[in-house]
Amino acid sequence: MTQKYSDIEIIEGIKTGGIQEERFLKFLYQKNKTAVIDLILKNKGSLEEAKDVYQDAIVALYENIKASKYRGESAIGSYLYSIARFIWLNRLKRKSIEQKVLDIQRPTEVQMSHLNKILEKEQEQKIIAIFQSLGEQCKEVLVYSIYYEYSMKEIFEKMDYKNEQVVRNKKSKCMKQLKKMIELQPEILKLLKS
Amino acid sequence: MTNKYESENIGTYLKGELSGDSLKEFERKLQYDKSLQEEVELEKNAQALTKVFGRSHLKARLNDFEEMPQQKVRIVPLLRKITSIAAAILLITLAGYVVLDFEKKPLKTEAIFEEYFEPYRAPISIRSSTTNANQLWTSASEQYALKNFEAAAHSFGEYLKITDSASYLAHFYLGASLLAQKNPKPAVAIAAFSKVLENDNDYQQQAKWHIGLAYLKLGERDAAIAIFEEISESKSYKQEAANKIIKALK
Numbered sequence: 199m200t201q202k203y204s205d206i207e208i209i210e211g212i213k214t215g216g217i218q219e220e221r222f223l224k225f226l227y228q229k230n231k232t233a234v235i236d237l238i239l240k241n242k243g244s245l246e247e248a249k250d251v252y253q254d255a256i257v258a259l260y261e262n263i264k265a266s267k268y269r270g271e272s273a274i275g276s277y278l279y280s281i282a283r284f285i286w287l288n289r290l291k292r293k294s295i296e297q298k299v300l301d302i303q304r305p306t307e308v309q310m311s312h313l314n315k316i317l318e319k320e321q322e323q324k325i326i327a328i329f330q331s332l333g334e335q336c337k338e339v340l341v342y343s344i345y346y347e348y349s350m351k352e353i354f355e356k357m358d359y360k361n362e363q364v365v366r367n368k369k370s371k372c373m374k375q376l377k378k379m380i381e382l383q384p385e386i387l388k389l390l391k392s
Numbered sequence: 393m394t395n396k397y398e399s400e401n402i403g404t405y406l407k408g409e410l411s412g413d414s415l416k417e418f419e420r421k422l423q424y425d426k427s428l429q430e431e432v433e434l435e436k437n438a439q440a441l442t443k444v445f446g447r448s449h450l451k452a453r454l455n456d457f458e459e460m461p462q463q464k465v466r467i468v469p470l471l472r473k474i475t476s477i478a479a480a481i482l483l484i485t486l487a488g489y490v491v492l493d494f495e496k497k498p499l500k501t502e503a504i505f506e507e508y509f510e511p512y513r514a515p516i517s518i519r520s521s522t523t524n525a526n527q528l529w530t531s532a533s534e535q536y537a538l539k540n541f542e543a544a545a546h547s548f549g550e551y552l553k554i555t556d557s558a559s560y561l562a563h564f565y566l567g568a569s570l571l572a573q574k575n576p577k578p579a580v581a582i583a584a585f586s587k588v589l590e591n592d593n594d595y596q597q598q599a600k601w602h603i604g605l606a607y608l609k610l611g612e613r614d615a616a617i618a619i620f621e622e623i624s625e626s627k628s629y630k631q632e633a634a635n636k637i638i639k640a641l642k
Contacts, residue, residue: 201559217594218561220453224592227457249458253451260450322448329445337445344439345446355513356594358629376438390440 201225205274212263216352227256230275234282241286251289255282264347321389328379328386336372343369402428402435456592501616504640505608508633511539511572512598515565525555529562536569545569563587564595571606578606597629604634617641 203211203225211222231252238248258281262268268277329337338357342348350362350369359365380386404410405418422428514537532547548566552559567584570577581602588599600623607616616637623634 201555220593221559223453224457227454253454256454257447257450325441325445326448328441340442341446341449344442345449358598373435373438376441377434380434380437380441386441387437390437390444 205270208274209263209268209270212260213266215264215347216349217356219346223256223260226259226274226278230278233275233279237279237283238286242290243286247289251282251285254285258285324386325389328376331379332372332375335368336375339365339369340372340376402432405432406435406439501608501611501613501641504637505605508608508637509571509605511536511541512565512568512602515561525551528554532562532565532569536565539572541569541572542574545573560588560591560593560595564599567599567602567606571602571609576606576609578609582606582610597623597626601630601634604637608637613641 201221203222208222208226212219212226234252234255235245235248238251239245243251255278259268259274259278329340332340335357339353342353342356343350348356350365353359353369354362354365357365359368401410401414401418405415410418422432515533528547528551532544532551535541535544535547545566548562548569552562552566555562563584567581567588570581570584585599585603585606588595589603600619604616604619604623607613607619620634620638620641623629624631624638
């Protein structure tokens with residue numbers, strides 16, 4: 199990795215979004231990984247848990263930048279570190295509650311706390327499956343326009359559509375499909391966490 | 393049932409971008425129109441679901457920054473071949489403008505190139521903190537958009553020099569400019585596109601396609617077939633066109 203970016207460039211790059219945000223995301227991810235992984239490993243975490251926490255922290259930072267909740271008031275590395283620390287402490291708290299529950303040996307509560315973890319993963323997989331069933335193009339058009347907030351022009355360039363109107367039409371069709379799924383299976387909405 | 397105008401306004405309303413009389417009118421209707429209320433709720437839920445999925449999608453993208461994804465194992469051996477062939481061709485071309493004699497159907501490959509090549513879309517402007525770089529990029533983009541591909545190639549080259557960057561975008565458009573010129577420079581274009589293949593980014597598929605086209609221009613039939621077969625197997629960008637080219641070449 200030869201190109202380096204300042205905190206301002208990273209924030210600006212992600213806030214601007216679009217195709218070019220990739221390089222800022224990549225730099226951010228690779229630059230700050232070691233510190234967070236070390237934190238988790240030194241605090242009873244495995245490498246897998248450390249990577250998972252780090253990725254959750256990056257997602258949280260990404261969304262905070264997009265929503266202008268973080269504008270560079272503190273160094274981006276420190277901010278990211280504190281998000282990761284917060285996520286990990288919460289997970290540790292949950293683990294120690296489970297441990298206490300195990301010690302007291304109340305099978306129903308043990309089952310419930312383990313079940314919650316499994317349910318979270320299942321919910322994530324269900325949501326992924328819903329979008330997979332829409333087809334690759336719909337999945338990409340929807341996620342790039344709604345989550346990443348790409349413009350129609352950027353999606354048109356990224357996904358090699360004929361023109362912006364074609365992208366608009368595609369997005370409209372895909373949204374209709376998704377809404378139809380929600381209408382036919384309203385239990386899908388339970389997958390949305392508050 | 394909401395009409396098309398109202399459907400379009402729902403998205404704008406939820407983004408907080410509806411204003412003035414349009415906003416007043418929309419909110420007034422929302423108060424009594426049950427069907428509109430349901431549509432707004434449905435749109436909200438669909439967007440919320442997409443945002444939850446978006447997090448998984450972003451996490452998967454972050455995984456790509458960790459290590460080479462599996463399909464790259466297929467690219468790397470070919471990348472070495474491309475790089476070594478490109479380097480050899482480049483050396484010979486720079487040493488004295490020797491015209492290479494390709495034995496296998498140069499005219500046919502050239503005809504296929506002419507049939508399938510078209511200049512890639514012009515780049516969008518990218519912000520940079522370095523004023524000179526920003527100006528060079530803007531100039532290069534504008535030249536490209538005006539189809540002054542020689543000037544665009546020069547500007548993209550200069551941009552790469554002063555930013556000293558591994559910018560895949562600049563390498564891609566340098567290659568695209570070189571290939572779109574009146575007198576294309578396919579060998580140098582291949583070298584530029586090869587840089588795009590070195591790291592994971594959004595232009596790899598397009599770069600591969602253009603490398604295939606550049607080989608056609610060079611008359612390198614076998615190398616072109618190898619690339620288009622990769623594109624065909626990966627079911628990616630320009631898969632259909634790749635299939636047709638393979639049929640035409642074989």
